[in-house]
Amino acid sequence: MTAVAGVVFSASNWNTYIRDNINAIGVGVLSSGGNRYIAGTGVGSVAERLPDINTVLTGQSTTSTTYVNLATAGPSVSSTTGGKALVAIASSVTNNTAGMGGRVAIDLSGATTSAASDTNSLLFESGGALDAFQGSWTTVYTSLNSGTNTFAHKYRLVGTGQATFSNRNMTVVPF
Numbered sequence: 001m002t003a004v005a006g007v008v009f010s011a012s013n014w015n016t017y018i019r020d021n022i023n024a025i026g027v028g029v030l031s032s033g034g035n036r037y038i039a040g041t042g043v044g045s046v047a048e049r050l051p052d053i054n055t056v057l058t059g060q061s062t063t064s065t066t067y068v069n070l071a072t073a074g075p076s077v078s079s080t081t082g083g084k085a086l087v088a089i090a091s092s093v094t095n096n097t098a099g100m101g102g103r104v105a106i107d108l109s110g111a112t113t114s115a116a117s118d119t120n121s122l123l124f125e126s127g128g129a130l131d132a133f134q135g136s137w138t139t140v141y142t143s144l145n146s147g148t149n150t151f152a153h154k155y156r157l158v159g160t161g162q163a164t165f166s167n168r169n170m171t172v173v174p175f
Contacts, residue, residue: 051173052077056153059092059166067105067116067154070165076152078110081144081174087151090136090169093124097161101125104137104165107154111147116154125158134167149174 054075093102101124105116122137151172157163
């Protein structure tokens with residue numbers, strides 16, 4: 001239907017051309033309840049997205065200077081994304097050696113792969129032995145391949161000693 005100036009838009013036309021289309025691209029797109037939302041995926045198309053959070057409270061340590069899983073891996077979140085996702089990581093970090101620290105990075109697998117690196121990481125360096133730090137780091141990935149992407153924490157020691165990580169959290173908001 002084409003709108004014309006001065007012509008009355010009837011309730012029947014409203015329901016047929018406006019309401020039904022809004023339902024089709026809005027509520028009609030959502031496959032289930034929960035904290036889902038609709039993201040634009042291109043001209044005239046939308047997709048359902050679900051933000052997700054995962055937490056591992058367990059405190060565990062590493063002496064590795066390369067990125068590794070801890071004894072209890074994660075947290076990780078698998079999410080259906082478009083080309084972008086907002087990702088936030090958080091952790092409590094200590095090191096038993098003064099002036100040393102630890103890093104928490106994001107390892108990406110699935111439709112997109114990217115190894116954990118210092119470029120995408122949370123850094124803690126202590127002033128004294130066993131200084132504690134609770135922090136977070138947030139980024140927007142802008143070059144993801146559409147599909148299921150898994151974001152996972154990886155950990156490494158900075159310097160010497162032993163880095164301990166606890167209260168580990170990851171939040172992913174896909175676009």
